Amino acid sequence: MSDTAIRDAISQAIAENDIILFMKGTPDHPACGFSARTVATLQALETPFTAVDVLPDPRIRQELSALSNWPTIPQLFHKGELLGGCDIVTEMYESGELAGTLGVDAPADAPDDAPEAAGPLPAAPLGIENRLG
Amino acid sequence: MPSAEEVKTRIEAAIPGAEADVQTADEVHFSATVRAGAFDGLSRVQQHRLVMDVFDGELGGAIHALALKTEVP
Numbered sequence: 001m002s003d004t005a006i007r008d009a010i011s012q013a014i015a016e017n018d019i020i021l022f023m024k025g026t027p028d029h030p031a032c033g034f035s036a037r038t039v040a041t042l043q044a045l046e047t048p049f050t051a052v053d054v055l056p057d058p059r060i061r062q063e064l065s066a067l068s069n070w071p072t073i074p075q076l077f078h079k080g081e082l083l084g085g086c087d088i089v090t091e092m093y094e095s096g097e098l099a100g101t102l103g104v105d106a107p108a109d110a111p112d113d114a115p116e117a118a119g120p121l122p123a124a125p126l127g128i129e130n131r132l133g
Numbered sequence: 134m135p136s137a138e139e140v141k142t143r144i145e146a147a148i149p150g151a152e153a154d155v156q157t158a159d160e161v162h163f164s165a166t167v168r169a170g171a172f173d174g175l176s177r178v179q180q181h182r183l184v185m186d187v188f189d190g191e192l193g194g195a196i197h198a199l200a201l202k203t204e205v206p
Contacts, residue, residue, distance in 0.1 A: 034198070071185055071192045087201050088177045
């Protein structure tokens with residue numbers, strides 16, 4: 001698949017899915033603490049969402065960031081618009097704004113604080129030190 | 134490896150009137166709260182972009198993660 005085809009596929013996925021999360025790993029097996037936390041926050045609202053794993057091909061992340069002008073993963077989109085990454089989603093959840101924006105009723109037993117990701121956070125990826133100047 | 138002070142200085146130099154409070158335990162993962170009048174009227178995404186643009190190309194590299202909270206004074 002060419003880079004353009006990847007970018008087109010990403011645009012189409014964003015256009016076709018009301019709530020779509022680009023993440024590292026999958027909702028069941030998130031590969032990064034920030035992705036895990038964002039998934040847990042959406043799950044606390046019991047809202048269905050589409051998830052895309054960016055890890056299988058580095059070009060997915062590259063083209064997504066070029067498209068969204070947002071350098072980091074995860075990225076949550078609602079009706080075609082970037083809502084933000086983990087920090088913004090967490091902040092919006094805790095202010096009660098996230099449920100309203102997504103158009104869902106927060107469950108009565110939803111915690112006030114955004115849930116921490118289930119299980120221990122993965123350690124920082126190996127190899128990052130090699131990139132330090 | 135950037136220090137918390139260096140990250141703070143760079144944010145404050147790049148965004149006029151910004152005040153940044155930066156924490157790091159390992160000089161790879163950073164957490165910053167940034168207050169700036171320049172954020173007024175911007176969406177959260179636009180506010181975060183202003184800060185992340187300061188570290189263009191370094192996020193995910195030397196700065197593995199920057200947890201960010203933005204505030205309008």
